[in-house]
């Protein structure tokens with residue numbers, strides 16, 4: 001049962017519906033709380049019995065240069081959100097978004113990278129109008145409507161749909177119409193469905209899972225279902241030419257970067273699902289979660305070409321797993337095998353046209369080269385990993401940070417001559433143990449004895465042809481295991 005009580009001091013902002021307001025927001029110091037004052041609207045609120053906190057709609061119409069944002073969440077989280085740089089430093093978000101349709105900014109002349117228009121068989125889509133080089137920022141959007149997963153867990157569907165509708169309706173008018181015009185699959189939906197149902201549908205079709213609070217969040221990793229309305233016009237492709245990247249608490253924005261060079265007239269695409277799955281798995285997932293059949297080039301391959309693509313996807317998965325492993329099983333393999341596997345991995349990403357993921361191959365190739373003591377090759381791959389990877393996953397990504405360190409000094413990186421170092425440490429440990437045993441026996445160790453005296457056992461690198469054959473053999477063995485045939 002939602003609480004029915006009088007409103008807190010919430011101003012006279014228009015909402016689409018008359019709302020019961022939960023007094024807990026005020027009782028707990030909410031309305032007088034400076035953290036919550038940052039929000040221009042703090043209603044409506046709903047709370048079911050057993051829930052610790054109400055869930056309310058918090059809107060800040062001044063966010064991102066007057067574009068606005070609405071968040072369906074608890075007062076505690078709203079207070080926290082209001083303290084992050086996206087809110088406290090307005091300069092961060094002022095010029096991030098494309099101008100809102102119908103505003104004077106939209107009419108002003110400017111260089112456009114894309115247009116939003118009908119794409120046959122897909123509804124609306126985003127099409128490049130100029131050459132967009134790989135790595136370029138294509139567009140960015142601050143969040144419009146964010147729904148805390150807590151709302152899905154603690155409220156009924158009718159309740160959270162009502163809050164989401166209020167969230168959309170409290171946005172400034174040009175922004176609100178941008179949101180309400182998004183795809184609801186059925187063009188008649190906007191005029192036939194009640195507002196809560198329409199907004200719920202728009203949110204379901206167009207939103208991303210975002211974790212904006214990350215480490216600083218007291219409850220950590222609580223996701224928000226988040227709408228970025230311009231980005232929401234980008235259609236899916238299993239081999240996309242662009243990738244999305246959440247820019248974090250500094251802006252609460254999502255960015256789209258080109259994963260490869262994009263030419264005028266090409267549709268800009270992202271992948272809605274993990275592209276590293278076989279065609280059948282991708283198709284099943286697409287049907288199940290999105291309700292449409294993907295007709296992208298990779299999904300339209302036939303016969304042998306389709307089988308080869310699936311095999312490459314499986315091989316990428318296996319090679320990636322093996323080359324990410326830094327333990328005993330890797331030590332059993334030779335450095336040469338690692339290098340051949342890394343080269344193969346990079347080639348497979350390229351053949352599969354997985355431009356949004358190829359940096360992962362470069363990362364593993366850089367580490368494999370460094371582990372084999374080949375510093376310059378390692379640096380070359382690490383540079384490529386950064387060049388391709390940073391626009392896709394950001395500088396703060398752990399792999400990218402690792403590559404930045406490797407580029408600076410391959411020799412000081414943990415992966416440098418990994419097998420040899422591992423063996424040296426193992427020997428040192430053995431010698432220390434032996435010495436301890438000696439001492440325990442009461443036999444005084446002679447000076448210098450038991451210490452390492454340049455006796456590092458080098459790992460043997462087998463001679464003979466560097467084996468593509470051998471890698472094929474390993475691959476085949478493991479793929480059989482993996483594929484079961």
Ligand SMILES: C[S@@+](CC[C@H](N)C(=O)[O-])C[C@H]1O[C@@H](n2cnc3c(N)ncnc32)[C@H](O)[C@@H]1O
Pocket residue numbers: 121122123124125182183185205206232233234235236237290292293294295296
């Ligand atoms: C986030 S929206 C993308 C923009 C949408 N086309 C529009 O008109 O606003 C997602 C919806 O677009 C359509 N869509 C996206 N990618 C598609 C594709 N590759 N083929 C067919 N329809 C697609 C589906 O209806 C999907 O539910």
